[in-house]
Amino acid sequence: MMIGLVGLFIKLSLFSLIAFGGVNALLPTLYDISVNQEGWIDPQTFIHYFAIAQAAPGPNLLTVTLIGWNAFGLAGALLATLAVCWPSCILIFYLQRVIAKLRHLQWKKTIEYSASALAVGLVLASAWQIAIRINGNWAAYALTIFSILFVLLSKRHPLYLIVLGAILGFFGFI
Amino acid sequence: MQRSPAHLFITFTLIGLSGFGGVLPWARRTLVEQKQWLTSQEFNALLGVCQLVPGPNIVNLAVCVGERFGGVRGAFAAVGGLMLAPMTIVILLALLYDHYGEFERVQGILRGISSVGVGLIAATGFKMLKDELDYPPMLAVIAISIVIATIYQLALGWVVAITLPLALAVAWRKAR
Numbered sequence: 336m337m338i339g340l341v342g343l344f345i346k347l348s349l350f351s352l353i354a355f356g357g358v359n360a361l362l363p364t365l366y367d368i369s370v371n372q373e374g375w376i377d378p379q380t381f382i383h384y385f386a387i388a389q390a391a392p393g394p395n396l397l398t399v400t401l402i403g404w405n406a407f408g409l410a411g412a413l414l415a416t417l418a419v420c421w422p423s424c425i426l427i428f429y430l431q432r433v434i435a436k437l438r439h440l441q442w443k444k445t446i447e448y449s450a451s452a453l454a455v456g457l458v459l460a461s462a463w464q465i466a467i468r469i470n471g472n473w474a475a476y477a478l479t480i481f482s483i484l485f486v487l488l489s490k491r492h493p494l495y496l497i498v499l500g501a502i503l504g505f506f507g508f509i
Numbered sequence: 510m511q512r513s514p515a516h517l518f519i520t521f522t523l524i525g526l527s528g529f530g531g532v533l534p535w536a537r538r539t540l541v542e543q544k545q546w547l548t549s550q551e552f553n554a555l556l557g558v559c560q561l562v563p564g565p566n567i568v569n570l571a572v573c574v575g576e577r578f579g580g581v582r583g584a585f586a587a588v589g590g591l592m593l594a595p596m597t598i599v600i601l602l603a604l605l606y607d608h609y610g611e612f613e614r615v616q617g618i619l620r621g622i623s624s625v626g627v628g629l630i631a632a633t634g635f636k637m638l639k640d641e642l643d644y645p646p647m648l649a650v651i652a653i654s655i656v657i658a659t660i661y662q663l664a665l666g667w668v669v670a671i672t673l674p675l676a677l678a679v680a681w682r683k684a685r
Binding site for chain 1: 533535566598599616629652
């Protein structure tokens with residue numbers, strides 16, 4: 336158990352260090368590590384836990400929390416979450432300070448402009464890739480497109496959309 | 510402007526709790542549109558820096574915002590607030606799933622919510638895109654990054670490695 340927990344922590348810390356664009360961007364790698372290499376979770380449960388992490392409030396990295404939970408209970412859930420967070424927390428903490436202290440204004444603006452453009456591209460690309468993974472029929476795509484338009488054109492709280500999605504799913508449309 | 514760790518903890522707890530299907534849309538809504546701690550451009554820039562580092566971007570964002578408004582303690586408070594309540598909820602859901610997960614209706618609900626969630630992520634992307642319209646050459650860089658990530662399906666490390674030099678070159682001109 337103890338050795339298993341240490342292994343979980345080290346493996347997921349390393350995973351975090353290559354996870355450019357976030358956990359969902361590297362979902363196939365996460366699947367490979369936890370299902371094929373380490374046997375922390377079986378394929379069916381992995382997919383269902385991914386859906387729960389998507390549906391529950393909170394960051395998408397909760398998929399990792401649930402993998403830890405499945406393998407080692409509460410200690411596993413806590414350690415898995417910590418493992419996937421700490422490397423980037425330390426990196427970003429110092430990177431942000433360095434950028435904030437940059438005196439050369441054009442360099443500072445250059446870094447911010449380019450990082451911001453990159454963010455737009457990565458967010459849109461990741462939405463595209465996740466949509467292809469999870470949307471199973473035309474109704475699901477229609478719901479996704481409707482959600483985009485709703486957020487862009489209406490001031491209402493997006494929680495209405497979550498309720499709509501749950502109702503449509505309950506009655507078997509999605 | 511400084512905020513207390515407790516204030517940051519509560520703000521990020523609320524962001525984490527309302528973030529269905531990805532927290533990013535709610536982080537933007539809360540920090541930019543409601544509390545107005547950051548302007549839209551500041552948010553994009555901060556998020557961009559967070560995307561340069563591997564790992565969960567929303568946690569990186571919590572570190573950055575927490576550090577900016579409350580130093581080291583602020584960063585811990587923001588990350589703790591973001592994670593604690595959602596972790597508790599998702600573990601409770603996993604317990605429920607053990608009992609009811611095989612029902613088709615339950616799986617249908619999960620599918621429906623996921624389809625909405627991905628729409629929310631895309632909508633955030635489009636809102637961010639609006640801020641880039643004032644300098645059209647940058648749109649080409651964004652289009653290239655999307656094409657190599659989706660059509661050529663390169664890993665995101667490669668997408669960053671290929672797009673970053675282009676983005677820096679265009680941004681250098683934009684910053685002049």
